[in-house]
Amino acid sequence: MSSPRDRGKSLMESSGSEPPVTPSRYESQKRRDWNTFGQYLKNQRPSVPMSHCNCNHVLDFLRYLDQFGKTKVHVPGCMFYGQPEPPAPCTCPLRQAWGSLDALIGRLRAAYEENGGSQETNPFASGAIRVYLREVRECQAKARGIPYKKKKKKKPTIEMSGGRDDSSSSSSFNFMVKDFVQQQRVCGRFLLLLL
Numbered sequence: 001m002s003s004p005r006d007r008g009k010s011l012m013e014s015s016g017s018e019p020p021v022t023p024s025r026y027e028s029q030k031r032r033d034w035n036t037f038g039q040y041l042k043n044q045r046p047s048v049p050m051s052h053c054n055c056n057h058v059l060d061f062l063r064y065l066d067q068f069g070k071t072k073v074h075v076p077g078c079m080f081y082g083q084p085e086p087p088a089p090c091t092c093p094l095r096q097a098w099g100s101l102d103a104l105i106g107r108l109r110a111a112y113e114e115n116g117g118s119q120e121t122n123p124f125a126s127g128a129i130r131v132y133l134r135e136v137r138e139c140q141a142k143a144r145g146i147p148y149k150k151k152k153k154k155k156p157t158i159e160m161s162g163g164r165d166d167s168s169s170s171s172s173f174n175f176m177v178k179d180f181v182q183q184q185r186v187c188g189r190f191l192l193l194l195l
Contacts, residue, residue, distance in 0.1 A: 026107070029107060030107040030108075030110060030111050031111070033104055033107050033108055033111065034107075034108065034111040034112075034115065037061060037108060038050065040061050040064065041053060041057060044057075050115075050117075053123050054123050054126075055123045055126035055128045055129055056128075057123065058105075058108075058123050058124055058126070058129055059128065059129070059132055062096070062101055062104075062105075062132065065096050065101070065104075066093075066094075066095045066096050068096070069093075069094045069095040069096040069097065069100075070094055070097075071094060071095050071096065071097040071140070072090075072092055072093075072094055072095075073092060073093060073094070073095045073139070073140055073143045073144075074086070074090065074092045074143040074144070075092050075093075075143070078090055078092050080092075081142075081143060081145075082142065082143070082144070082145035083144075083145050084144050084145050084146055092143075095140070097140070098133065098136045098137040098140050101133060101136060102133055102137075105124050105129060105133065108124045109122055109124035109125050112124055
């Protein structure tokens, strides 16, 4: 099994006899994001080498990206604050959507390690980044009036009937087993999408 570091690079390398491998959409986006972040660091005054990058640079980058956002985020003073579908336009700012930022951080986190960075020093894996993303998610959910609720995984419980032949407990058990099997299928499909 290849390491995350080798996986991204192997797509870029090919021998002379084989046709070049076209990188996946994810790999292309990851490389584009990595190059964009590197350019952002170079444009800082003074320029910041990747080896000196820390979570503060990442946070500044995420805030910088807000100017290119397309998601209307109502401010608390706006009369449409908390409304999922406001009836009229307003002057509230456009921001990057939380989901876009979360996906971006995931790609940059992987790219950092593929480009020689260690997992322990990865600025994209910092707790400060997770806190920032959580705050953005909560702020955007409140502004739209849609509370964000983390989906809780159902844990299958096996009830023992204690030797009794109780048809209601056996049907309950069958339902839990079917539910568990369905969850495993969904997880399996999700994992296949990631590969």
